[in-house]
Every structure is written in structure tokens, then in C-alpha cells.
Amino acid sequence: MRNPFSKTYTEEDLQLFDFLRLIKFFERLKNKEMERFLPAMHQRKYKRDEVVFFSKDPSQALYLVKKGKVNLMIDIKDNFETILEINRGEAFGENSLLENAKRTYTALVTSDEADLIVIPHFVIQEIFDSNPKIKAKMMTSLSEYYNENNQRLFRSYRESFGFFSLRQMFE
Numbered sequence: 001m002r003n004p005f006s007k008t009y010t011e012e013d014l015q016l017f018d019f020l021r022l023i024k025f026f027e028r029l030k031n032k033e034m035e036r037f038l039p040a041m042h043q044r045k046y047k048r049d050e051v052v053f054f055s056k057d058p059s060q061a062l063y064l065v066k067k068g069k070v071n072l073m074i075d076i077k078d079n080f081e082t083i084l085e086i087n088r089g090e091a092f093g094e095n096s097l098l099e100n101a102k103r104t105y106t107a108l109v110t111s112d113e114a115d116l117i118v119i120p121h122f123v124i125q126e127i128f129d130s131n132p133k134i135k136a137k138m139m140t141s142l143s144e145y146y147n148e149n150n151q152r153l154f155r156s157y158r159e160s161f162g163f164f165s166l167r168q169m170f171e
Helices: 011-021 031-040 121-130 132-159 166-170
Strands: 042-047 051-053 061-067 070-076 079-086 106-109 113-120
Touching: 011 031, 011 061, 031 113, 031 121, 031 132, 061 121, 079 106, 113 121, 121 132
Parallel strands: none
Antiparallel strands: 042 113, 051 106, 061 113, 070 079, 070 106
16 A cells, blocks of 8 residues: 655656666665765766766866766867766766765766756765765775776786886776
């Protein structure tokens, strides 16, 4: 039997929750937990070749791709090298889940246009401060994300042994 006092959601809210579940950092959250982010989410449209943020900028927001493509790039000797292409249902700017972090890459829109959902860092921190369960779930997902990245880095290093010093990563 359905609880008559439980929160009901609009069809639009339910569709947004389904979209959020596609994204690693939200996959563990229940609808009631995801609901906390809704008032802070705003959509922003970007055009091709528009920079979302630059490397070394303060991490002021988490970005979720609703439509379009964004390349994450690192600057190597005045040239940009793409390290990852982000598509619909993926997020970037993940270090905004951390306090006092700076961007490690530049994010550039590569599709004709991109629709992004932006969640400001200060709101994420307010939600984390008031709800440790949400923070624990999202930080677990962030840890898994970073672990997967480390695994890819180590695999790449083994395949191209000698081209760079992995030791520098830990200094």
C-alpha cells in the first residue's frame, strides 16, 4: 500500500532523476536525496569552441551533459591534448565535490551546441554539510571514479613504458 504522506514527484522530476542516475556521482542516491539538488540546478547553453572553464580555475561547479559533447584537455607545451570526450549522461568538473580544489583540465565544447546542467560548488557543500549520507554516497562514487582513472593511467603506462615517468605523479 502506498503511503499517502510520501512525496509525489512531477513527470519532469522523475525524468530528471532518471537522467541523474546515468551519472556516476548520483547513481547511489534515492529520489528524495537527488531532490535536494533540484533548486540549485540551472541549465546553460554553450556553442562550439566555447570554454566552460580553464585548467587551474577554482572548481566552482559540477557540470552534467544533457546534450552535446565536451572535450577535457590538458595543456602540453602550449598545445591542447584531449584526454577525454564527455557526452550526454556524463559529468565533468568532478573535483567541485571537493573543498578548495582547482581545475586540472580545460573543458571545451566540441559539438555545435551543448546543454549543460550546472550545480554550484557552494550548494554541493551545503548539501554535504547538512546530509552526511549524501556526501558519503557521492564521495564513494568519486573514489571509484578516481580509482578507475588510476587503473587506466597505470594500464597506459605499462603499454607505453619509458615515455614518461610515473614516479613524478607521486612526488
